[in-house]
Amino acid sequence: MPDSPDGGILRLSLPLSAESVGVLLDRLEAWAETHEIPMTVASRMNLVAEEIAANVVMHAAGATFFAVTAARAGDEIWLAVEDDGPAYDPLSRAEPDTDAALEDRDPGGLGVMLVRRLCATARYERTAEGRNRLECTLAAGA
Amino acid sequence: MEITETTEGGQKIAVLDGRLDTATAAATEAKLTEMLASGGVIADLSAVRYVSSAGLRVLLKAAKQAKSGGHGFSVVGLQPAVREVFEISGFDKIIPAFATRAEAVAGAG
Numbered sequence: 035m036p037d038s039p040d041g042g043i044l045r046l047s048l049p050l051s052a053e054s055v056g057v058l059l060d061r062l063e064a065w066a067e068t069h070e071i072p073m074t075v076a077s078r079m080n081l082v083a084e085e086i087a088a089n090v091v092m093h094a095a096g097a098t099f100f101a102v103t104a105a106r107a108g109d110e111i112w113l114a115v116e117d118d119g120p121a122y123d124p125l126s127r128a129e130p131d132t133d134a135a136l137e138d139r140d141p142g143g144l145g146v147m148l149v150r151r152l153c154a155t156a157r158y159e160r161t162a163e164g165r166n167r168l169e170c171t172l173a174a175g176a
Numbered sequence: 177m178e179i180t181e182t183t184e185g186g187q188k189i190a191v192l193d194g195r196l197d198t199a200t201a202a203a204t205e206a207k208l209t210e211m212l213a214s215g216g217v218i219a220d221l222s223a224v225r226y227v228s229s230a231g232l233r234v235l236l237k238a239a240k241q242a243k244s245g246g247h248g249f250s251v252v253g254l255q256p257a258v259r260e261v262f263e264i265s266g267f268d269k270i271i272p273a274f275a276t277r278a279e280a281v282a283g284a285g
Contacts, residue, residue, distance in 0.1 A: 056199030059226075077226060077257035084228045088198040132266025136243060141236050144265050145229035151264045 042069065047101040050091050055084055058102060069106050071174060078152045079104070079111050079172055085145035086115040086124065086168050094119025094166075110154070111172045116165045123158040124168065125150070179207045185281035188215060193223040196231030204231070208238045215247055218280045222253030227261050239271050248284045252277050 044065040048054035059080050066076035083102055090100045097119030105112045129150075130143040149156060153170040161167050177194035188211055196204060211217045217238070221227075227235075235251070242249035250272040254262060262268045274280035 052199050052202070055197065056195075059195060059197060059199075074257060074260075078260075080226065081228055081257075081261065084197055084230075088228070088230060091198065130265075132264075133269070134266075136236075136239055136270040139236055139240075139266075139270060141229075141233040144232050148229060148261065148264060 042105065044102070044104040046103075047099055048087075049099055050094070050097055052088075052091060054100075055087050055091060058087055059084060062102075062104065065104060071106065071111065075111065075172065075174055079113060082149050082152055082170055082172065083113055083115065085149050086170075089124050089145060090115070090117040090119060090166075094122065096120060106174060109174045111174050112169075113172070114167060114169045116161070116167045118165050121160045122166055125156060125158050177204055179204060181207075181211065184218075184277050187218055187281045187284050189218045189220055189277060191220045191223070195226040195228075196221075196224055196234065197226060197228045198230040201230040201234050205234045205237060208234065209241065212238060212241045212245065212247060212249065216242060216249060216284055217247070218250050218252055218274075218277065218284060220252045220277060221255070221258060224258060225255050227258045229265075232261065232265055232267060235267065235271060248272075250274060250280050250283060252280045 046061055062080050062083055087100050090097055094117055097117045100117040103114045124146050127143055127146045129147050130140060153172055156170045159167050177200035180191040182189045190211055239249045252274050254273055274283055
């Protein structure tokens with residue numbers, strides 16, 4: 035997908051790698067700065083985008099890319115992440131026990147929990163084109 | 177991510193500068209593992225404005241490694257966005273966090 039630097043919408047498609055997640059964060063940070071999005075909000079948006087993208091990079095066997103679209107609409111930030119891996123709804127994952135003692139804490143599931151807590155809305159769909167699509171909204175005000 | 181090693185009050189300090197994310201987790205983990213092999217570590221996160229779950233995993237591993245080795249592991253200078261992530265994930269209950277290095281050194285002693 036082409037970039038749209040002046041249209042206010044960020045569109046980005048990247049190959050699957052840990053480095054791509056770094057590129058995604060650099061681009062989102064620059065986009066947030068251009069659109070004067072408060073730092074705390076930008077940080078939450080980055081986190082949500084990274085967690086979804088990282089999930090694809092680490093776990094989606096057979097996926098070849100992930101694509102991120104970000105837009106600001108009034109007092110909301112709208113974010114969508116798509117990938118061409120096997121059907122998987124990350125929101126179906128159980129939450130970790132955040133009251134467990136250090137020895138018993140399991141690092142799994144933290145990313146999805148952060149997505150759930152930081153987004154106002156989050157919705158998964160398997161698209162007609164055979165892609166996983168996670169669509170989220172975040173409050174744009176600090 | 178840049179990691180500088182220093183000492184304060186006889187305690188090893190890992191000064192982290194940058195994002196602790198999917199792209200930087202592996203290098204950060206390697207450095208902390210190496211430092212923790214020979215004693216306790218205080219991770220100064222004053223210049224870390226962003227930690228994702230990949231970063232949390234690194235800190236959890238470090239805390240577990242320290243505990244099993246009978247050493248201390250604490251963090252210093254959590255920025256607001258990082259503190260929010262710590263609180264949501266319950267890490268504020270399992271990794272000691274201090275406002276300053278001096279307080280962390282006193283806590284480790």
